Amino acid sequence: MPEYIPFATTRRNLLRAASAGFGHLALTGLLGSIAQKASAAELNALNPLAPKRPPLPVKAKRVIFLFMEGAMSSVDTFEYKPELGKRNGKSGPGGGTITPSRFKFSQYGNSGSWFSELLPNIATHADELCWLRGLYTDTPAHPQAVVQLHTGSANASLTRPSWGSWLLYGLGTENQDLPGYITINPPVAFGGASNYGSAFLPAYYQGTAITDQGYMPNIAAATARKLEREQTDLIQAMNHDLAVGSGAPDAVDGVIKSYELAFRMQDTVPPLLDISKEPQHVLDAYGVKPGLEGSFARQCLMARRLSEAGVRFVEIRQPGWDHHTNLHNGLIEQSRRVDQPTSALLADLAQRGLLEDTLVLFGSEFGRLPTSEGVDGRDHNITGYSMFLTGAGVKKGFSFGATDEIGMAAVDGRMHINDLHATLLALMGIDHERLTYRYAGRDFRLTNVAGVIQQQIFA
Amino acid sequence: MFQKPRTLAAFDPVMQTLVTGRRDETTVPSQALFMLNSPFVRSQSLHVAESLLTEKHRSDAARIREAYQRVLGRDPGTPDTARVKAFLARYSATWLELHPAATPPGQAHIVRASSSSSSITEGIVRSDDLDQDDEVDAEPIAEEAAQIILPDTGEQAAWAAFVQALFGSAEFQFVR
Numbered sequence: 001m002p003e004y005i006p007f008a009t010t011r012r013n014l015l016r017a018a019s020a021g022f023g024h025l026a027l028t029g030l031l032g033s034i035a036q037k038a039s040a041a042e043l044n045a046l047n048p049l050a051p052k053r054p055p056l057p058v059k060a061k062r063v064i065f066l067f068m069e070g071a072m073s074s075v076d077t078f079e080y081k082p083e084l085g086k087r088n089g090k091s092g093p094g095g096g097t098i099t100p101s102r103f104k105f106s107q108y109g110n111s112g113s114w115f116s117e118l119l120p121n122i123a124t125h126a127d128e129l130c131w132l133r134g135l136y137t138d139t140p141a142h143p144q145a146v147v148q149l150h151t152g153s154a155n156a157s158l159t160r161p162s163w164g165s166w167l168l169y170g171l172g173t174e175n176q177d178l179p180g181y182i183t184i185n186p187p188v189a190f191g192g193a194s195n196y197g198s199a200f201l202p203a204y205y206q207g208t209a210i211t212d213q214g215y216m217p218n219i220a221a222a223t224a225r226k227l228e229r230e231q232t233d234l235i236q237a238m239n240h241d242l243a244v245g246s247g248a249p250d251a252v253d254g255v256i257k258s259y260e261l262a263f264r265m266q267d268t269v270p271p272l273l274d275i276s277k278e279p280q281h282v283l284d285a286y287g288v289k290p291g292l293e294g295s296f297a298r299q300c301l302m303a304r305r306l307s308e309a310g311v312r313f314v315e316i317r318q319p320g321w322d323h324h325t326n327l328h329n330g331l332i333e334q335s336r337r338v339d340q341p342t343s344a345l346l347a348d349l350a351q352r353g354l355l356e357d358t359l360v361l362f363g364s365e366f367g368r369l370p371t372s373e374g375v376d377g378r379d380h381n382i383t384g385y386s387m388f389l390t391g392a393g394v395k396k397g398f399s400f401g402a403t404d405e406i407g408m409a410a411v412d413g414r415m416h417i418n419d420l421h422a423t424l425l426a427l428m429g430i431d432h433e434r435l436t437y438r439y440a441g442r443d444f445r446l447t448n449v450a451g452v453i454q455q456q457i458f459a
Numbered sequence: 460m461f462q463k464p465r466t467l468a469a470f471d472p473v474m475q476t477l478v479t480g481r482r483d484e485t486t487v488p489s490q491a492l493f494m495l496n497s498p499f500v501r502s503q504s505l506h507v508a509e510s511l512l513t514e515k516h517r518s519d520a521a522r523i524r525e526a527y528q529r530v531l532g533r534d535p536g537t538p539d540t541a542r543v544k545a546f547l548a549r550y551s552a553t554w555l556e557l558h559p560a561a562t563p564p565g566q567a568h569i570v571r572a573s574s575s576s577s578s579i580t581e582g583i584v585r586s587d588d589l590d591q592d593d594e595v596d597a598e599p600i601a602e603e604a605a606q607i608i609l610p611d612t613g614e615q616a617a618w619a620a621f622v623q624a625l626f627g628s629a630e631f632q633f634v635r
Binding site: 220224226228235242243251252 | 489491493494495496497554557620621624628629633
């Protein structure tokens with residue numbers, strides 16, 4: 001080491017300090033001294049979550065997924081199968097006894113779509129819905145099927161990114177002050193966090209989990225604003241020293257930026273999740289109540305608020321559809337919890353003009369058999385079931401695909417989970433064959449090596 | 460089943476079903492929020508601050524040096540010490556401004572927020588009857604009971620905030 005150093009810095013440090021680095025810009029912005037607008041372009045260039053322009057025409061900018069975990073019985077809700085009545089008591093194709101629904105069905109709207117008496121409110125939207133009635137999947141067990149619905153693959157030995165993560169990876173986020181992917185009341189079983197994880201995609205694409213009470217971990221500021229400001233300034237000053245010093249880790253700039261965003265999120269997120277300030281008529285329309293009975297209503301209202309604020313992907317969940325037993329009363333109870341809130345969400349989104357660019361998906365990981373299990377139950381059916389879409393980019397009052405006359409197997413317009421995902425990505429402007437990520441020496445896709453886009457459903 | 464440490468959930472724990480040759484090292488706001496607001500980080504910081512303040516006759520400079528040594532494994536530079544001293548003065552003054560009736564020293568300062576934790580946990584109660592053949596892989600979000608960390612005095616609050624800032628610094632988080 002020479003004793004006299006003409007320039008007490010290295011070339012690397014000089015360049016770093018002279019160009020000020022991204023961290024410097026973020027810091028000055030944070031300290032409120034320079035307009036942040038000047039650095040907007042630089043922010044975007046370095047920000048993996050900056051909005052991206054997708055390659056295909058964009059029909060939908062955002063998604064709300066209403067997940068009916070446990071497998072809602074299609075033949076008791078929106079698959080009208082009069083043939084079941086004619087074959088009542090006969091033996092089913094895979095064994096078991098064919099059992100018609102005990103619920104009454106009627107036709108709704110100009111489309112004449114059939115709904116059972118369990119879903120009188122959703123039924124009023126008959127002419128806005130786009131049905132996928134020929135879905136099928138690979139595994140009849142919830143843990144694999146739920147994970148496959150969310151990640152495209154049931155292969156537990158290699159967990160894949162969830163489809164919300166793929167969307168963020170492909171599209172970025174619209175609102176930089178909010179997480180781009182929020183999952184409310186996510187599955188605690190059936191793969192748990194894999195269903196909103198980013199797997200081998202970078203972690204900033206993972207879903208942010210909040211409870212159906214609107215609780216997000218660590219979002220509430222622990223101290224008064226003024227105290228936190230002083231503390232954050234100290235942290236940022238330390239980080240800035242590190243950033244301009246020699247041998248700084250590359251991630252320091254990212255840390256500085258993350259503190260800046262975290263500081264803002266404490267202001268933006270809690271009010272967004274607080275539905276108590278909504279007018280009473282809105283709370284009533286959704287059927288917001290405390291406890292389990294109002295869980296889905298609260299989630300629907302939070303989903304609308306998050307979507308409106310620009311959250312790219314919002315998933316909400318109503319568990320409890322796994323009716324191996326207690327089918328009759330269970331369906332009544334479950335339908336009561338989702339029918340009114342779902343209908344209110346669709347009406348609210350439409351009224352605010354959000355359905356123009358928001359895609360809504362409603363459904364389960366698979367369906368249930370037209371035959372009975374025990375005295376009052378139905379077992380899993382992976383060979384034919386339904387989901388509906390509505391909103392941006394899809395036909396209204398339209399039905400694609402069908403199961404056979406007893407609702408056993410998809411016979412027309414068959415769509416595998418990979419086809420569903422390919423079609424959903426296409427609606428968002430993404431070519432599922434080109435959205436790839438290299439991991440372990442191979443380019444991965446949401447749709448693996450399959451996936452057919454069903455353009456017939458596009459508006 | 461082996462559980463991932465929940466406190467590290469924001470810091471890219473590896474998926475146990477994946478072969479992970481190289482770990483992600485992301486920097487996301489949830490990590491900053493964890494360092495700023497998590498009861499775990501705040502209570503650990505308070506414990507360190509309390510131990511720094513135990514010996515009444517030590518100088519602030521000596522305490523700052525010990526905190527740097529314990530958290531970052533190095534001595535603070537002269538500008539570091541000056542900055543921290545200024546921070547401690549500013550922070551405790553603001554704290555006293557905001558807490559005119561400070562709690563008497565020695566009171567329990569880690570409080571369970573029982574009312575809010577019950578409404579939090581209510582939201583994650585399962586409503587579905589899991590079948591016996593269905594695998595349960597529970598990973599609750601908000602199980603960690605909400606705690607409120609309340610320092611006794613402005614001095615303690617300022618030292619805890621300083622130690623927490625050291626934990627929150629990029630230097631602590633990245634090994635060079």
